[in-house]
Amino acid sequence: MAGNPLLSGLAPTHPGEILREDILPALGLPKTAVARRLGISRQTLHDIEAERLPVTPAMALRFGRLFGNAPEFWVNLQRDYDLRTLEAEMADELGAIEPVAA
Template sequence: MNYFTLNDPVHPGELIKEDILPHFQWTIGQAAKHLGIARPNLSNVLNGKTALTVDLALQLESAFGVDAEMLTQMMTTYAIKKAKADPDRKLADRVPEPA
């Protein structure tokens, strides 16, 4: 699956949950214990309920070899796309070009 696309970005937790952990034959609980974080916190990231932090991205890179920069770029792309799609989000009006 192509996880890094601009048109339909996915939360990086999906990559970790569907590809990284199964590759190592690890459960969410095993990964959380190894990473030193609470299982519910990791589960929330892997299920797209909370954002992936830079710290967690670095921990995942150290533990599993997945590139932290790629994960954070995925998170940023996902967050921007989601924010732009929010109909309740009020954005500033465009500033006119100087004459």
């Protein structure tokens, strides 16, 4: 996937990392309170933070509402993470596909 050359070699960032490292500490709220406001279980919030669950469109809508940002921010983070992760996993398979000229 062609992209920013400054990012080449860097591991993709899961939205849970941003949530864990930046957003939640800045809120200053207990995770139980955040989960309650989002209408999800504390375990679900923990699993997203731990990068075990993706940020779904429904979760992106919840995050956008609670944090005052666009749900597209969260969906785009997840999409970029998924594409970069899958591209690395499929490198050999993708390399075997001969492109056609448009």
